[in-house]
Amino acid sequence: MANVDLKIVLLGAQNVGKSCLVDRYVNSAFDEKQKNTIGAAFAAKRVQTSRGQVTVGLWDTAGAERFESLSRVYYHGAKGAIVCYDATSPFTWKKLRFWMGELQESEPTCSVFIVVTKCDLWLDGAGSSPAHSGSEASGPTVGAPGTGGLLPREVPEEEVREYAESVGARVFYTSSRTGFGVREMFEAIAEDLATHKLPQRASEDVARVRLTDARPAGDGEQAGASRAAHRAGCCS
The missing domain is CATH 1.20.5 (Single alpha-helices involved in coiled-coils or other helix-helix interfaces)
Known part of the structure; x- marks a missing residue:
């Protein structure tokens, strides 16, 4: 296992797309038949930040409830946590709230980031998908490959925004299938953590x-x- 400067853990419900996010970012790949993670998987990547190059360690935890106690082992000492939900699934939003509570209790100094996954699958309030547009909020309606169309957004954006503000978390929109927002999300988080979590270097x-x-x-x-x-x- 590589020595890492920034430990980041990914949390969320089973099948919410955590492993696909890591695979897209680290390997520039998307596997439609990605297998469920058992326990946790690890990946590392060198990232350029304003503090220089840092090694980011990504702990992809299992989403199944039977592994929840094990996930607590992996997020211990993490500098940041990426907590994921799928906007078409209220259950995944409920699990996000659960993991946010766990982090606040067990790792209060861990910086938390909310990530919306599978944006290529859902319609926003304007009848569009952010994953197929040039922005996070609007764009032409395009059916996701292999889905036969887009799904309604079941988790209101206003609710997400209000909750994020209440816990001091940034929100990112992503699609591992199309690559929308994935690299930008990881790089922004690495920059944030490098700026606020890494100790000052002697040379600086x-x-x-x-x-x-x-x-x-x-x-x-x-x-x-x-x-x-x-x-x-x-x-x-």
Whole structure:
């Protein structure tokens, strides 16, 4: 297992699409027949941030209820948690609320991010799918491949927004099938965690001191010469 700078855990109901998110991001792949995770799976990826390159470790946990106690082992010490739900499934939203409560109780310092999965499958309030548009909220209605059409959104966006604000979580919209928002989501989370969770590096401290305290070349010598001339004048 690679040494990681940022540990991120993925949580959510079974079949919500956690493994597909990781597969799309790490391998640029999508498997329609992705098998359910047993226990947890691990993947690592180097990510460029404003703090330099960091290694992000992704713990993809099993969504089945019989593995819930095991998932708690994997999110222990995580810097961030990606909690997923499918907007066409109220059950997955209920499970998201469950995992948010677990994290707040067990890992209160863990930064939490809400991720909407399978955006290619649902219609928003305007009758469109964000996964097939240039923005997160609108665009032309396009049937998802192999589905025969789009599904209604069962979890109101306003409810999600209000809940996210109440817990201080950012919300991301994604589709592993089309790739919509996946890379942007992971990179934004890595940047956020690198900025707020990584300890200050010694090299950064030194650079900051040098920038703050640096003087133009020759200032020290000129000041010394001036003092010497002043002393000489006093003695003559």
